[in-house]
Amino acid sequence: MSVFDHKAYDNHEKVAFFHDAKSGLKAIIAVHNTNLGPALGGCRMWPYASSEEALTDVLRLSKGMSYKSAMANLQLGGGKSVIIGDPRKGKSDDMMLAMGDFVQSLGGKYITAEDSGIAVRDLQLMAQRCEYIAGTHAKFRYDGGAADGNPAPSTAYGVFVGLRASVRHALGSDLNGVSVAIQGLGHVGYRLAEHLYKEGAKLYVTDIYPDNLDKAVQEFGATVVSPDEIFALDVDVFAPCALGAIINDNSLSLLKAKVVAGAANNQLAEERHGQMLKEKGVLYAPDYVINAGGVIDIYHQKMDSSAEAMRKHIEGIGDTLLEIYQRADEQGLPTNLEANKMAEERFS
Amino acid sequence: MSVFDHKAYDNHEKVAFFHDAKSGLKAIIAVHNTNLGPALGGCRMWPYASSEEALTDVLRLSKGMSYKSAMANLQLGGGKSVIIGDPRKGKSDDMMLAMGDFVQSLGGKYITAEDSGIAVRDLQLMAQRCEYIAGTHAKFRYDGGAADGNPAPSTAYGVFVGLRASVRHALGSDLNGVSVAIQGLGHVGYRLAEHLYKEGAKLYVTDIYPDNLDKAVQEFGATVVSPDEIFALDVDVFAPCALGAIINDNSLSLLKAKVVAGAANNQLAEERHGQMLKEKGVLYAPDYVINAGGVIDIYHQKMDSSAEAMRKHIEGIGDTLLEIYQRADEQGLPTNLEANKMAEERFS
Numbered sequence: 001m002s003v004f005d006h007k008a009y010d011n012h013e014k015v016a017f018f019h020d021a022k023s024g025l026k027a028i029i030a031v032h033n034t035n036l037g038p039a040l041g042g043c044r045m046w047p048y049a050s051s052e053e054a055l056t057d058v059l060r061l062s063k064g065m066s067y068k069s070a071m072a073n074l075q076l077g078g079g080k081s082v083i084i085g086d087p088r089k090g091k092s093d094d095m096m097l098a099m100g101d102f103v104q105s106l107g108g109k110y111i112t113a114e115d116s117g118i119a120v121r122d123l124q125l126m127a128q129r130c131e132y133i134a135g136t137h138a139k140f141r142y143d144g145g146a147a148d149g150n151p152a153p154s155t156a157y158g159v160f161v162g163l164r165a166s167v168r169h170a171l172g173s174d175l176n177g178v179s180v181a182i183q184g185l186g187h188v189g190y191r192l193a194e195h196l197y198k199e200g201a202k203l204y205v206t207d208i209y210p211d212n213l214d215k216a217v218q219e220f221g222a223t224v225v226s227p228d229e230i231f232a233l234d235v236d237v238f239a240p241c242a243l244g245a246i247i248n249d250n251s252l253s254l255l256k257a258k259v260v261a262g263a264a265n266n267q268l269a270e271e272r273h274g275q276m277l278k279e280k281g282v283l284y285a286p287d288y289v290i291n292a293g294g295v296i297d298i299y300h301q302k303m304d305s306s307a308e309a310m311r312k313h314i315e316g317i318g319d320t321l322l323e324i325y326q327r328a329d330e331q332g333l334p335t336n337l338e339a340n341k342m343a344e345e346r347f348s
Numbered sequence: 349m350s351v352f353d354h355k356a357y358d359n360h361e362k363v364a365f366f367h368d369a370k371s372g373l374k375a376i377i378a379v380h381n382t383n384l385g386p387a388l389g390g391c392r393m394w395p396y397a398s399s400e401e402a403l404t405d406v407l408r409l410s411k412g413m414s415y416k417s418a419m420a421n422l423q424l425g426g427g428k429s430v431i432i433g434d435p436r437k438g439k440s441d442d443m444m445l446a447m448g449d450f451v452q453s454l455g456g457k458y459i460t461a462e463d464s465g466i467a468v469r470d471l472q473l474m475a476q477r478c479e480y481i482a483g484t485h486a487k488f489r490y491d492g493g494a495a496d497g498n499p500a501p502s503t504a505y506g507v508f509v510g511l512r513a514s515v516r517h518a519l520g521s522d523l524n525g526v527s528v529a530i531q532g533l534g535h536v537g538y539r540l541a542e543h544l545y546k547e548g549a550k551l552y553v554t555d556i557y558p559d560n561l562d563k564a565v566q567e568f569g570a571t572v573v574s575p576d577e578i579f580a581l582d583v584d585v586f587a588p589c590a591l592g593a594i595i596n597d598n599s600l601s602l603l604k605a606k607v608v609a610g611a612a613n614n615q616l617a618e619e620r621h622g623q624m625l626k627e628k629g630v631l632y633a634p635d636y637v638i639n640a641g642g643v644i645d646i647y648h649q650k651m652d653s654s655a656e657a658m659r660k661h662i663e664g665i666g667d668t669l670l671e672i673y674q675r676a677d678e679q680g681l682p683t684n685l686e687a688n689k690m691a692e693e694r695f696s
Contacts, residue, residue, distance in 0.1 A: 003351075003365040004374055004399035004432070014453075016364040017351040026352055051352035084352070105362075105455055 008059035014109065015059070018102040023094035025083065027102055028054055030062035031110050032078040033347050038108055039079025040134060040295065041065040042115025043099065043123075047086040058082045064288060065295075070346040071320055071339060072292035073313070074299050077347065079110040087117030096122045100129030108132050113298055120149055134302040142297065142311040151297040154310065155263055156191030158293025158317045162285050163192075163237060163261040164199070165318035169325050170259045170283040171236060176200035179235040181225070181257065184242025185212035188263040188291075192241060193220050206230040207242070231255055238262070245269040247284075252276050261285035274336030285321055286339035292317060356407035362457065363407070366450040371442035373431065375450055376402055378410035379458050380426040381695050386456055387427025388482060388643065389413040390463025391447065391471075395434040406430045412636060413643075418694040419668055419687060420640035421661070422647050425695065427458040435465030444470045448477030456480050461646055468497055482650040490645065490659040499645040502658065503611055504539030506641025506665045510633050511540075511585060511609040512547070513666035517673050518607045518631040519584060524548035527583040529573070529605065532590025533560035536611040536639075540589060541568050554578040555590070579603055586610070593617040595632075600624050609633035622684030626676075633669055634687035640665060 003015050014031040028051075031039045041062055048054040058080050066078025083099060085091070103112050103126060113135040114123060120136060127133045138147035142154050167178055180196055181204040182189050190212050193203055197220035205222045206229070207213055216222040231238055231246065232254040239262035240246045247260065248269035260267070260282055267287045268274055277284045293314045300310040328338035351363050362379040376399075379387045389410055396402040406428050414426025431447060433439070451460050451474060461483040462471060468484060475481045486495035490502050515526055528544055529552040530537050538560050541551055545568035553570045554577070555561055564570040579586055579594065580602040587610035588594045595608065596617035608615070608630055615635045616622055625632045641662045648658040676686035 002376075002399040002403040004367070011367055011369060012365075013368070014364060014366050016362060017360075018362050019352070019359055020361070021359060028351075051350040054352075055350040105457070107453055107455065109453070 003055070006055065006059060008056045008063075010059070010063050012059060012062065014106070015055075016102075016106070020095070020098035020101075023092055023098045024090075025095045025098045025102075026051070026085070027081060027083045027099055028058045029081040029102065029106060029110055030058040030079060031106070032062040033066040034077035034109055035347050036070060036077050037075040038111050038132070039065065039077040040069060040074075040111045040113065040298070041078060041080035043081040043083065043112045043118045044115040045083040045085055045087040045091065045117030047090070048082070048084050051084060054082045054084050066347050067340060067343040068288040068292055068295060070343040071286075071289045072296055073316060073320070074295065076299065080115075081110070081112055083117070091122070093125055096125035097129050100126035100133075103132055104130035106132070111302070134298045138297070138301050139304070140301075140307040140310070142293075142307055142314055144307050147301075150187065151294040152187035153191055154293035154297035154314055155291055156188045156195065156293070157311075158296070158314045159188065159192050159239070159241075159261070159263045159290050160195035161315050161318045162290035162321050163196070163239060163259070165321050166259050166261045166283055166285045166325075167237060169322060174199065177202065178237060179204065180237040180239055181230050181233045181235045182206075182239045182241055183227075183230045183246065183262070184240070184264070185216055186241065189239075189241030190216065192239065192263065193222065197221070204230065204233055204235060233257075240264040240267050247273045247277065249273075252280070255280070255282065257282065259283045259285070261290055262287070263291045265291065268336060271336060274334035278334040283325065284335050286324065286336050289320055289324065289339055290317060351403070354403065354407060356404045356411075358407070358411050360407060360410065362454070363403075364450075364454070368443070368446035368449075371440055371446045372438075373443045373446045373450075374399070374433070375429060375431045375447055376406045377429040377450065377454060377458055378406040378427060379454070380410040381414040382425035382457055383695050384418060384425050385423040386459050386480070387413065387425040388417060388422075388459045388461065388646070389426060389428035390461045391429040391431065391466045392463040393431040393433055393435040393439065393465030395438070396430070396432050399432060402430045402432050414695050415688060415691040416636040416640055416643060418691040419634075419637045420644050421664055421668070422644065424459075424647065428463075429458070429460055431465070439470070441473055444473035445477050448474035448481075451480055452478035454480070459650070482646045486645070486649045487652070488649075488655040488658070490641075490655055490662055492655045495649075498535065499642040500535035501539055502641035502645035502662055503639055504536045504543065504641070505659075506644065506662045507536065507540050507587070507589075507609070507611045507638050508543035509663050509666045510638035510669050511544070511587060511607070513669050514607050514609045514631055514633045514673075515585060517670060522547065525550065526585060527552065528585040528587055529578050529581045529583045530554075530587045530589055531575075531578045531594065531610070532588070532612070533564055534589065537587075537589030538564065540587065540611065541570065545569070552578065552581055552583060581605075588612040588615050595621045595625065597621075600628070603628070603630065605630065607631045607633070609638055610635070611639045613639065616684060619684060622682035626682040631673065632683050634672065634684050637668055637672065637687055638665060
C-alpha cells in the first residue's frame with residue numbers, strides 16, 4: 001500500500017517525503033487542498049512507531065486543516081508536516097535547518113507553524129532557510145493586550161464567542177446563570193472560564209493537574225469535580241478543553257448537558273457520535289469551527305493585520321456556528337456533518 | 349508500510365506524490381541522491397496495478413540513476429518519475445501540463461526526460477510549465493551526423509566502446525575475428541552490430557521481430573539463431589540488448605561466452621549472478637556502466653555542448669570499465685559489486 005491507496009488519503013494534492021542524511025531528518029509534508037490559498041498547518045515532531053503511523057497522522061491532520069481554514073473564512077488551504085523523532089532527544093539545529101529547506105522547496109504551497117514537539121525556536125531556525133513560516137513573532141493580541149506569541153487567548157475567545165452563540169441557539173438565553181462544565185483548565189480552558197465567569201455563568205471544572213483548579217475556585221467561584229464526573233454533571237453546557245474522542249459511546253450515555261462546545265480537537269470518537277448527540281437533543285458545536293481562533297490569530301499575525309481585524313474575524317465564529325445550526329436544522333443533519341458539507345462546498 | 353520503511357527505500361532524499369484533480373494525474377517523483385548534481389531521470393507512464401507497484405518502481409529506478417550518472421562521470425544525481433496510468437488510453441494534454449507543474453515544483457532538484465510511455469510531445473507539453481526537462485530537442489550526434497532526437501546511436505556507440513575494452517581485458521585481442529552473439533536488434537542492438545561488423549567481428553543475432561534480422565544477414569553477414577539458442581552459443585561475447593534478467597540460473601548453466609557486454613538494463617536477475625559469472629570466468633560489463641551513452645547524450649544536449657565533447661565522454665565508458673575490472677581483480681570482487689562500490693564512493 002502506498003500513498004494513493006492509503007486509507008487516510010483523500011485526494012491530497014501533494015505528499016512529500018524528505019530525508020536529509022546529514023542531520024538524520026525524516027519528515028513528511030502533506031498538502032491536502034490549496035483551492036482557497038496556500039496550505040497552512042503546523043509541524044509536529046513525534047516519536048512515531050513507524051513511518052506508516054506518521055503518514056496516517058499527516059494525511060488526517062492536513063485534511064482537517066482544509067476544513068478548519070475554510071470554515072474560519074481564511075484564504076488558506078490545508079496542510080501539515082510531521083518529523084519522525086523524539087522532540088526531547090532527537091532534535092538538532094541542523095535538523096530544523098533541513099526542515100526549513102524542505103518547507104521552502106514546496107515554494108509556498110505549504111506554510112508551517114507550531115505543533116506538538118516544535119517550539120518557536122525551531123521555527124526560527126527553519127526561518128533561516130525558509131520564508132513560509134507562520135507563528136514566529138506575534139505582534140498584537142485580539143483584545144489589544146501585549147502579545148506573547150501564544151495564540152491561546154484567541155482560541156479561548158473564539159470558543160467563548162461560539163459557546164455563547166450555541167447557548168443562545170439551544171436555550172434562547174445569554175450566559176447569565178447558565179451552568180458550564182469545563183474539562184481541562186490549560187491555556188485555553190482557563191481563559192474560557194474567565195470569559196464565562198464575567199458573563200455570569202456558573203462553572204464546574206476538572207483537570208488532572210491541581211494548579212489551576214484552586215485559582216478557578218478562588219477567582220471564578222468554580223466548583224471542582226473529579227475527571228470522571230465532569231461529563232455526567234447536570235449542567236447546561238459541557239465544554240471539553242482537553243482530551244480528544246471524549247464524545248464516545250460511554251460518555252454519551254451519561255451526558256446531561258444540552259450543549260457541547262469546547263476547545264478540544266477531535267471531540268467525537270467517530271462521526272456517528274454527532275448523529276447520536278442530535279438524537280439526544282444535544283447541540284454540538286463542531287470542534288474545528290469553534291476552536292479556530294488560534295489559526296485566525298496566526299493568519300493575522302502573518303499578514304501584519306491589526307488587533308481589531310483579528311478580533312472581528314474571531315467573533316465571526318459565532319455567526320458561522322449559527323449558520324451551521326440553521327442549515328443543519330433545515331437539512332435534518334447533525335451539525336458535524338453539516339459543517340463538513342459547508343467546508344467542502346467552500347474548498348472544492 | 350510507508351515510504352521510509354519501504355523495502356526499496358534507500359535513503360532517498362525526497363519522494364513526492366502528486367495528484368491533480370482536474371486532469372486526474374497521479375504521479376510520484378523520487379530523488380535518490382543529489383550530491384553530484386541535480387537528479388536526472390526519465391518519466392515513465394505505466395498502468396501499474398497499484399500505487400505500491402509504482403512506488404517500488406520509482407524508488408528502484410531513481411536509485412539506479414544515481415549509480416549510472418556517477419559512473420558516467422556526470423555531474424548529476426539520480427531521480428525518476430512515474431505517472432500511474434495507461435499511456436495509450438489515459439493520457440491528456442492537461443495531464444502533461446500538470447506533470448510539468450509537478451516537476452517544476454521541485455525547483456530543479458529533478459530533471460525529467462523520456463521513458464516508457466512518454467514521448468517527446470509529452471515532454472514538450474511539460475516544458476510549457478517547467479524548465480527542468482531534458483531530451484526535447486537534440487542538436488547534434490556524437491559522430492557529427494544529423495540528430496533526430498533519439499539517443500540510441502550514443503548508447504550503441506558506448507556499448508561498442510565498452511565491449512571492445514572488455515574483449516581486450518578478457519581475451520587480450522581486438523575485435524577482428526571475435527564472435528559476438530547479439531540478443532535483440534532494436535535501435536541499439538542493430539547499431540552495435542554495425543560497429544562490430546566494421547571491426548571484423550563475426551556476428552550471431554536473434555530477435556522476436558524478423559525485420560532487422562534479414563538486414564543484418566545481408567549487410568553484416570550475420571548468422572541468425574533462434575531466441576532460445578542465443579545465450580548457449582559457443583562464442584566469445586554475449587551481448588544482451590533486449591530483455592532484463594537474462595543472466596539467471598538457467599541461462600548461466602548454458603552460457604559459453606567469456607564476456608557479457610550489452611545494452612539491456614538490469615541484465616542480472618539478482619546481484620548474486622555477478623558472483624556466479626566471476627566463478628565461471630566470465631567477464632561481466634556492468635550494464636548501467638556500459639549503456640550510459642544515452643544519458644551522456646541527453647546531458648550534452650541539455651548543456652549545449654558539442655558532438656566532439658559528447659563523443660569523448662562516451663569513449664570514457666571504456667576507461668571506466670577497465671578501472672572497474674582492475675579494481676575488481678585486486679579486490680577479488682565480481683564486477684557488478686565493484687561498480688556499485690565505486691559509484692557509492694562517488695555520490696556519497
